[in-house]
Amino acid sequence: MAAPLPIAPDSADPTFDELLAARPALSWHAHDGLLVEDVPLARIAAEFGTPTWVYSAGTLRRRYRALKAALEGAGLNAGIHYATKANDNQAVLRVLRAEGAGADIVSAGELRATMAAGIPAGATVFSGVGKTPEEIRFALGHGIYQLNAESVEEIDMISAIAAEMGVLAPVSLRVNPDVDARTHAKITTGKAENKFGIAFDDAMPLYARMAALPGIRPIGIATHIGSQITDGMSAYRAAYARLAEMIQALRSRGLPVERVDCGGGLGIPYRDEVAPTPEALAGAIKATLGGLGIPVMLEPGRWLVGPAGVLLASVVLQKQGSLHGSGGRRFLVLDAAMNDLIRPAMYEAWHGILPVSPLARAARLSPADIVGPVCESGDTFAKGRLMPSMAPGDLVAFLDAGAYGAVMSSTYNARPLAAEVLVDGARAALVRVRQTHEDLLAHQRLPEWLAG
Known part of the structure; x- marks a missing residue:
């Protein structure tokens, strides 16, 4: 067994070995270095x-x-609808579909992607605050399982479109329970000031109004209070208890409620957070909604795919910030950048970063700022991270990058989108071809007065 990697005793970050121990898909090999399942990352890079x-x-x-x-252990009749926005790669969708997952989508493009992967519209929930008339028609035309309506204006739109098409739209009312999930401000969705859902006090009269509109079949209540929730179950319990109270009141008025959509948001440990378990979430649902006797739905995204992915990058160069004395910073400049993985720049997100070489296990570590080549100071992945000395071409892996990674990538600085690879045991296959510079220009057009 290889010796543990050295690390400064006063470092607040997890050690490399601690990061590995919490991620069963990753392992070290004395010759091949870092592996995902049974495939060396160095081989993938080559x-x-x-x-x-x-x-x-x-x-x-x-x-x-x-x-x-x-969910089954808690005795719940529950459906799992994967939040496609976290990672919409066709191979990822097909793996989850084979396990029985439905989909949660927020655009017609995602509906097309999930249907192409074999997830029918009849197993798909359409969420989002800004569905266009064309998207609503497309979804209804393909037999969408559920539309989560988020405003009175959207409900009126759905009613008019469904009546025109001669169909009954299955509509669930997304309620904003005004519960603080205590997550990052940019990914909380259940507070009164957020753009999502119907205000709690408006939901019951709006549900009754919805039941009287043509073209609509009211089927239930939905909520989603935020993403990357790691602060226990209190926020979930508070939100679900409010939903249970509302559902009981709706039923007492003779209004139909067929199911309840619990949303997603269960967090993962990127650093050393103590993230809630699926059992804890199932227990919170059972305690608050289990007595209603109706099916529940979940829309997990990050929890399913975040730990399943890494971003593999190469060192372009190691730059010393000062040529005189020892006070300068050390920079590891990578070929990956904020256009690839934007979470650190956008959310101040922390990702574990591991060297891939087996020689790193015996190397001396020192602080380094890990950065990309994009012309922005925000193109910084980590500051003062303890890393070995690295040479051009050495590899690093960003951990827990399977969610909100590739899907949020851009071509800023005319940088083509990265390739994507699926590993399954000892097999590895390209599942998205690397974009070329020619691809970046292919769809641009010049007006005739500039063409000469």
Whole structure:
């Protein structure tokens, strides 16, 4: 067994070994270095280049099955609808579909993607505050399982479109319970000032109004209070208790409530957070909604796919910030940038970063700022992170990058989108071709007065 990697005793960050121990898809090999499942990341870099997103099919299956088992263990009649916005790669969607997942989508584009992966519209929930008339028609035309309506204006729009099409739209009312999930301000969705959902006090009269409109079949109540929730179950319990109270009141008035959509948001430990378990979430649902006798739905995204992915990158150069004395900062400049993984720049997010080489296990560590080549000071992944000395071409892996990674990428600085690879046991396959510079220009057009 290799010796543990050295680390400064006063560092607040997890050690490399601690990061590995919490991520069963990753392992060290004395010769091959860092592996995802049974595939060396160095081999992936040699075959497909960098930067490259790498997804573990085994992790997707293991986490889906763990969530399903927790819900069944609590005695819940629950459906799992994967939040496609977290990662819409076709291979990822197909792995989850094979496990039995439905989908949660927020655009017609995502509906097309999930249907292409074999998830029918009849197993799909359409959320989002800004569905266009064309998107609503498209969804209804394909037999969408549920539309989560988020405003009186949207309800009127759905009613008019469905009546015109001669169909009954299955509509659930998304309620904003005004509960603080105590997550990052940019990903909280359940407070009164957020743009999402119907104000709690307005929901009951609006549900009754919805039941009287043509073209609409009211089917239930939905909520989603935020993403990356790690602060226990108190916020979930508070939100679900408010939903239970509302559902009982709606039923007492003779209004139909067929199911309740509990949303998603269960967090993962990026650093050393103590994240809630699926069993804890299932227990909170059972305690608050279990007595209603109706099916429940969940819309997990990050929890399923976040730990399943890494971003593999190469060192372009190691830059010393000062040529005189020892006070200068050390910079590891990578070929990955904020246009690839924007979470650190956008959310101040922390990602574990591991060197891939097996030699790193015996190397001396010192602080380094890990940055990309984009012309922005915000193109910084980590500051003062303890890393070995690295040479051009050495590889690093960003951990827990399977959610809100590739889907949020851009081509800023005319940087093509990275490749994506799926690993399944000892197999690895390219599941998204790396974009080329020619691709970046292919859809641009010049007006005739500039063409000469």
